[in-house]
Amino acid sequence: MSDKERREHIRNFSIVAHIDHGKSTLADRILEYTQTVSTREMEEQLLDNMELERERGITIKARAVRLGYDAKNGEHYTLNLIDTPGHVDFNYEVSRSLNACDGAILVVDATQGVEAQTLANAYLAIDADLEILPVVNKMDLPSANLDKVRQEVEDIIGIPAENCPAVSAKTGLNIDQLIESIITELPAPEGDENAPLKCLIFDSYYDSYLGVVVYVRVIDGTVRPGDRIRLMSTGMEYDIVDVGTMGAFGLDKCGELKAGDVGFLTASIKTIGETRVGDTVTSAENPAEEALPGFRAVQPMVYAGIYPADGARYGDLRDALEKLQLNDAALFFEAETSIALGFGFRCGFLGLLHMEIMMERLEREFNLDIITTAPSVIYEITLHNGTVLRVDNPTNYPAPEEIEIAAEPVVKANIITPTEYVGGIMDLCQDRRGDFIDMKYIDTERVELHYDLPLNEIIYDFFDALKSRSRGYASLDYELSEYRPSKLVKLDIMLNGDVVDALSFIVHEEKAYARARKIAEKLKENIPRQLFEIPIQAAIGSKIIARETVKAMRKDVLAKCYGGDITRKKKLLEKQKEGKKKMRQLGSVEVSPEAFMAVLKLDEE
Amino acid sequence: MSEKQNKKRLGIYIHIPFCKSKCAYCDFYSGNFSAADREEYLFCLVEHIKRLAPTADDYAVDSIFLGGGTPTVIGGEGIARIGEALSISFHLSRDTEFSVEANPGTVERADLDTMKRAGVNRISFGLQSSHDSELKALSRIHSYSEFLSAYSDARDAGFDNINIDLMYGLPDQTVDSFAETVERVSALSPEHLSLYGLKIEDGTPFGRMRDRLVLPDEDSEYEMYLMAADLLRAAGYRHYEISNYAKPGQECRHNLKYWDALEYIGFGPSAYSYFGGRRYGYIGDLTEYIAAVKAGCEPIEYSEEITEKDREAEYIMLRLRLRDGITRGDFYDRFGIDFAEKYREKLSKYIFLGIMENDRDRYYLGDRGMYVSNTVISDIAEFDV
Numbered sequence: 001m002s003d004k005e006r007r008e009h010i011r012n013f014s015i016v017a018h019i020d021h022g023k024s025t026l027a028d029r030i031l032e033y034t035q036t037v038s039t040r041e042m043e044e045q046l047l048d049n050m051e052l053e054r055e056r057g058i059t060i061k062a063r064a065v066r067l068g069y070d071a072k073n074g075e076h077y078t079l080n081l082i083d084t085p086g087h088v089d090f091n092y093e094v095s096r097s098l099n100a101c102d103g104a105i106l107v108v109d110a111t112q113g114v115e116a117q118t119l120a121n122a123y124l125a126i127d128a129d130l131e132i133l134p135v136v137n138k139m140d141l142p143s144a145n146l147d148k149v150r151q152e153v154e155d156i157i158g159i160p161a162e163n164c165p166a167v168s169a170k171t172g173l174n175i176d177q178l179i180e181s182i183i184t185e186l187p188a189p190e191g192d193e194n195a196p197l198k199c200l201i202f203d204s205y206y207d208s209y210l211g212v213v214v215y216v217r218v219i220d221g222t223v224r225p226g227d228r229i230r231l232m233s234t235g236m237e238y239d240i241v242d243v244g245t246m247g248a249f250g251l252d253k254c255g256e257l258k259a260g261d262v263g264f265l266t267a268s269i270k271t272i273g274e275t276r277v278g279d280t281v282t283s284a285e286n287p288a289e290e291a292l293p294g295f296r297a298v299q300p301m302v303y304a305g306i307y308p309a310d311g312a313r314y315g316d317l318r319d320a321l322e323k324l325q326l327n328d329a330a331l332f333f334e335a336e337t338s339i340a341l342g343f344g345f346r347c348g349f350l351g352l353l354h355m356e357i358m359m360e361r362l363e364r365e366f367n368l369d370i371i372t373t374a375p376s377v378i379y380e381i382t383l384h385n386g387t388v389l390r391v392d393n394p395t396n397y398p399a400p401e402e403i404e405i406a407a408e409p410v411v412k413a414n415i416i417t418p419t420e421y422v423g424g425i426m427d428l429c430q431d432r433r434g435d436f437i438d439m440k441y442i443d444t445e446r447v448e449l450h451y452d453l454p455l456n457e458i459i460y461d462f463f464d465a466l467k468s469r470s471r472g473y474a475s476l477d478y479e480l481s482e483y484r485p486s487k488l489v490k491l492d493i494m495l496n497g498d499v500v501d502a503l504s505f506i507v508h509e510e511k512a513y514a515r516a517r518k519i520a521e522k523l524k525e526n527i528p529r530q531l532f533e534i535p536i537q538a539a540i541g542s543k544i545i546a547r548e549t550v551k552a553m554r555k556d557v558l559a560k561c562y563g564g565d566i567t568r569k570k571k572l573l574e575k576q577k578e579g580k581k582k583m584r585q586l587g588s589v590e591v592s593p594e595a596f597m598a599v600l601k602l603d604e605e
Numbered sequence: 606m607s608e609k610q611n612k613k614r615l616g617i618y619i620h621i622p623f624c625k626s627k628c629a630y631c632d633f634y635s636g637n638f639s640a641a642d643r644e645e646y647l648f649c650l651v652e653h654i655k656r657l658a659p660t661a662d663d664y665a666v667d668s669i670f671l672g673g674g675t676p677t678v679i680g681g682e683g684i685a686r687i688g689e690a691l692s693i694s695f696h697l698s699r700d701t702e703f704s705v706e707a708n709p710g711t712v713e714r715a716d717l718d719t720m721k722r723a724g725v726n727r728i729s730f731g732l733q734s735s736h737d738s739e740l741k742a743l744s745r746i747h748s749y750s751e752f753l754s755a756y757s758d759a760r761d762a763g764f765d766n767i768n769i770d771l772m773y774g775l776p777d778q779t780v781d782s783f784a785e786t787v788e789r790v791s792a793l794s795p796e797h798l799s800l801y802g803l804k805i806e807d808g809t810p811f812g813r814m815r816d817r818l819v820l821p822d823e824d825s826e827y828e829m830y831l832m833a834a835d836l837l838r839a840a841g842y843r844h845y846e847i848s849n850y851a852k853p854g855q856e857c858r859h860n861l862k863y864w865d866a867l868e869y870i871g872f873g874p875s876a877y878s879y880f881g882g883r884r885y886g887y888i889g890d891l892t893e894y895i896a897a898v899k900a901g902c903e904p905i906e907y908s909e910e911i912t913e914k915d916r917e918a919e920y921i922m923l924r925l926r927l928r929d930g931i932t933r934g935d936f937y938d939r940f941g942i943d944f945a946e947k948y949r950e951k952l953s954k955y956i957f958l959g960i961m962e963n964d965r966d967r968y969y970l971g972d973r974g975m976y977v978s979n980t981v982i983s984d985i986a987e988f989d990v
Contacts, residue, residue, distance in 0.1 A: 065776055084915055111717060163732070219686055531977060531980060548965070553823075553980065554803070554823045554824055554827035554976060555823045555826055555976055555977065556980045557975065557977065557978050557979055558804075558847075558978075559804060559864065560804075560845065560847050560848065561926060563869065563879070564886050566863065566877075566879075566884065566919065566922075567877070567886070567907065567909065567921070569922065570918075570919065570922065573982055574988050577983045577984070577988075580984070
């Protein structure tokens with residue numbers, strides 16, 4: 001079989017969709033239909049194999065699987081399905097996964113039509129030069145409107161959809177047609193198996209026996225065990241131990257991977273930080289002249305301090321973060337100390353979802369109670385002396401008199417909403433210091449809004465507020481666009497006269513008063529009365545802008561203590577003592593981890 | 606019985622688990638039982654007293670307390686039978702304090718006379734409030750005027766040591782209405798007053814309607830507490846325990862045993878004992894109690910050995926309820942430990958905060974400190990759990 005003939009029998013594709021449009025269910029159905037997985041073996045939504053992913057119904061990290069399919073033309077085909085993360089926090093990973101493909105299935109819900117992430121993902125696929133096969137899903141629902149959705153795909157995305165497959169991933173309707181369309185509509189990979197090696201890394205994970213398992217798409221050349229390879233972004237070299245493909249239930253080793261193939265390689269690589277998504281693998285002996293385009297090092301966008309609720313578990317927290325980092329190169333952490341919270345870590349995340357997932361995994365998989373400080377973006381501060389600082393922790397924010405320019409990250413936000421909620425959403429964006437760019441009617445019922453929004457306005461509770469103002473219908477997509485000078489101030493919170501460093505945050509001047517009042521009120525609600533009166537103050541520099549008072553405790557007593565009460569009271573006091581141990585001493589004030597979290601909690605509405 | 610000089614002292618508590626009806630706040634074990642049940646219980650109680658008395662052969666009983674429930678439900682005769690059984694089986698001191706709790710709605714003059722003859726020398730009336738509306742809200746079965754006549758009957762019968770129980774922090778109660786109650790009652794000049802802040806207990810009618818009750822807030826309840834303490838102090842009472850006030854020398858000897866961590870034996874369902882280094886409690890069920898006693902068994906439901914560490918922690922917990930507090934010398938005699946030295950840092954903190962007072966070698970909580978005593982005690986006392 002010639003190189004061309006071999007490639008003709010491969011299809012590398014992704015499935016992209018707006019959240020909840022049925023991407024994972026469709027993937028399952030394809031696996032089942034191609035008998036890669038039997039119905040009996042089938043664990044629902046096999047591709048999403050983290051418990052958390054299944055609960056949230058989203059794919060956190062890309063996975064890939066190889067399928068075999070006998071087409072109607074009598075030929076046998078290899079299909080490589082590369083799953084992509086389904087959230088805006090992971091846009092870069094999505095783009096790399098798409099670059100490993102030649103085509104993409106764009107799933108659109110027959111009842112919902114095109115949504116913000118449908119568009120965003122379609123554009124990402126178009127940017128990656130992929131052929132797009134639209135598929136209308138959920139045809140089993142009574143409210144399915146095939147013609148309307150097909151028309152939307154043509155009008156809004158601008159790709160033909162007249163004869164696109166109309167399926168139900170749930171019932172299996174027309175899945176056979178869809179798979180046949182993958183062969184007929186999506187292109188086979190290009191490439192030259194004899195050219196110098198170029199593989200795109202699109203995912204990797206750490207295995208304690210194999211070291212890092214690197215998922216690659218071979219663009220050109222051939223790679224075999226024993227070959228010496230080089231990672232082009234770092235220049236690091238390794239010897240290939242194994243290559244192979246991804247079966248539904250594990251890795252299948254094979255002798256070689258050639259241009260057009262999707263597979264894995266292992267090379268005794270110790271940390272996944274070395275195998276960066278988007279990097280190019282080439283041959284050390286016969287290297288390619290240039291790397292594949294589009295690589296960039298992952299940059300966390302959101303930072304927060306993470307502390308063990310029980311200070312004694314600092315070591316456990318470090319171990320847990322190290323373990324999580326083994327499989328998540330985007331997770332950044334370094335040790336930091338807070339006067340209020342003791343020893344902990346400054347952690348960087350791709351976005352809020354990424355952060356929430358990490359928090360949940362720390363609590364669930366590692367059984368840790370943690371306290372997180374308010375999330376912060378990175379501010380670029382230019383001092384009078386010309387020094388530029390990147391500040392990800394409010395504690396390190398310079399004094400106002402030293403600052404020449406303070407700049408904050410701004411994102412381009414794309415919001416799609418039914419027309420009736422436009423007013424409320426525009427108010428929200430305005431309230432969040434958004435700059436209106438434009439508004440486009442998708443059809444008579446839906447509108448696409450474009451705003452420039454400061455990232456620090458989005459990371460608090462923007463998404464929840466958006467959902468509540470649109471009864472859940474509006475969808476959001478955003479990408480970082482630039483740093484803009486802004487009137488920022490650092491707000492400090494003082495309890496009984498002492499600044500609580502963990503509660504300091506950076507905020508726009510106009511927002512400072514409202515935020516200060518809200519935080520002071522929340523602290524008042526959540527700090528239990530103590531033996532003395534506690535003033536709560538919010539200050540910018542030395543100027544107090546909000547004040548509340550927690551009154552002194554008046555009553556903590558057992559009125560009666562006779563015979564049998566003594567045993568009961570002993571237990572009560574012992575419990576009280578245990579509760580005390582969990583309290584954080586903030587200066588002279590005791591605050592429970594729960595109170596801390598309540599104050600930092602993101603929902604403000 | 607003759608009293609020997611070297612005998613240890615002992616208190617006896619007897620639980621009478623009978624009530625005509627349950628009050629809305631009460632979580633003590635009691636019920637409305639038949640006359641036959643009451644008779645059987647008295648019979649058992651006397652048996653139980655006879656059986657256990659020999660274990661306290663080297664003790665002299667100097668306090669007896671009949672509590673409930675409503676002890677007066679069994680009538681003067683019933684109380685006299687118990688008194689008789691105790692005096693036959695135990696060594697009673699000549700000056701034994703013999704208290705009986707009385708519900709103003711269930712005590713007749715004749716009962717009071719019988720009790721007096723039987724050796725009862727202290728009556729504790731459960732009044733709770735001088736406002737009939739508040740009494741009704743608590744589902745008490747008596748009115749204020751019924752109390753007044755019961756009180757004067759008791760005086761006429763010769764009782765010169767009377768306690769009155771009051772409650773504050775009640776639904777819809779105000780600082781003024783409680784002040785009125787305290788003033789009215791102190792004008793009667795009882796020897797002793799107990800003032801209890803209402804606590805909503807699970808399993809009571811109040812517990813079930815917890816969310817619907819309009820209760821005075823923390824600050825108002827504290828105001829009631831302080832106001833009463835001031836009024837009673839001015840009327841010549843000593844605020845000797847968090848909830849208790851007495852004219853000088855009229856402190857309740859029996860209750861002081863609890864707070865001094867002295868020994869006592871309890872009889873009856875749900876009664877607790879602290880005896881021979883152990884604290885144990887009987888089952889809170891009349892039928893099971895009777896069955897066990899008849900079978901010659903001890904109906905113990907809960908029992909714990911009090912370790913040395915717990916003894917110290919309990920002593921701190923109990924003594925800090927008392928205005929007398931803890932003195933360095935007494936503490937050293939009991940535990941061989943210098944209290945002031947061992948707890949120096951914490952004591953200084955509370956003295957600094959004005960929660961604790963220090964009078965030479967004595968450490969105690971003032972009015973304000975008493976009302977936040979849980980915070981202080983849970984910080985200082987180290988229980989052995």
